[in-house]
Amino acid sequence: MRSNKDVEAYLLRMEKPWSEADPSTYVVPIENVPLAIKLAPPLVFARVEIGDAPKQGREAIFEYLLRLNATALVHGAYGLDGDRIVLSAALEMENLDYNEIEAVIAEFELAIGQQVPKIRALAGDNQA
Numbered sequence: 001m002r003s004n005k006d007v008e009a010y011l012l013r014m015e016k017p018w019s020e021a022d023p024s025t026y027v028v029p030i031e032n033v034p035l036a037i038k039l040a041p042p043l044v045f046a047r048v049e050i051g052d053a054p055k056q057g058r059e060a061i062f063e064y065l066l067r068l069n070a071t072a073l074v075h076g077a078y079g080l081d082g083d084r085i086v087l088s089a090a091l092e093m094e095n096l097d098y099n100e101i102e103a104v105i106a107e108f109e110l111a112i113g114q115q116v117p118k119i120r121a122l123a124g125d126n127q128a
Helices: 004-013 058-071 098-122
Strands: 019-022 025-030 033-040 043-052 077-081 084-092
Touching: 004 025, 004 033, 004 098, 025 098, 033 098, 043 098, 058 077, 058 098, 084 098
Parallel strands: none
Antiparallel strands: 019 025, 025 033, 033 043, 043 084, 077 084
16 A cells, blocks of 8 residues: 655655645646645545636536546546536546556646636636
């Protein structure tokens, strides 16, 4: 079974800056967006909050998110947490290795750089 020390070692090996939000949660900034990595045995969760889902015209953004889930993401998926759009992934802690966590972080970096601007535009947020 992997531990916090393994995750810390993986982040150091990737040369990713990180901080601890609490003893089981690491925050890795990706393009000024905080990626939370939470150890909750038997799983490790990765999560980024994208922004608020629009109140109106939701169909277009939800269709876009579903299409991204099916065609552009391997490890993670977009979803809703309340009225917030999130990108999340779950990995089994028992078998967690460097390549797995590196792949999730790389996919999240790509999504934040390439997909999130369009998601925010569809949501009516011009901060993208």
